[in-house]
Amino acid sequence: LTNIIGRFATMFSTISRFKNLGLALEHLYIVLEQANINELDKNQAELLSSMLEAVYLDLRKWFNSVVLEQTAVDVNYLGDSFIASAEQIERFLTQDESREEEQDEDIEFF
Numbered sequence: 052l053t054n055i056i057g058r059f060a061t062m063f064s065t066i067s068r069f070k071n072l073g074l075a076l077e078h079l080y081i082v083l084e085q086a087n088i089n090e091l092d093k094n095q096a097e098l099l100s101s102m103l104e105a106v107y108l109d110l111r112k113w114f115n116s117v118v119l120e121q122t123a124v125d126v127n128y129l130g131d132s133f134i135a136s137a138e139q140i141e142r143f144l145t146q147d148e149s150r151e152e153e154q155d156e157d158i159e160f161f
Contacts, residue, residue: 052103056080059110072113072130079106079137086144102140109133 057080063073091099109132116123 053080053083056083068126069130071127072133075130075134075137079140082137082141082144088144099140099143102136102143106133106136106140109136 056076060073060076060080063069063076066073088096088099113123113130113133117126
């Protein structure tokens, strides 16, 4: 999944009109690459799966509206929806890491 996101990021970044979407994809790629996804519990994994599905649906809607049907009035609006979904994933994954860091800081050695 991350490899596909990375390839899309590279492709969109080269098209000036879609540069923001490319940057958002690149950022999501980096977040997913750095995340400890294997350490998520079942509920967290299911939530992440739902979030990634939302990203997929946003990208599919964007691609259909912009490329296939060419009906998008505002290309950036659809991209903004994707960016919001990607940011939600980042907050979810970094929130989990922040909790682990706080737990580590709470450990006291005597």
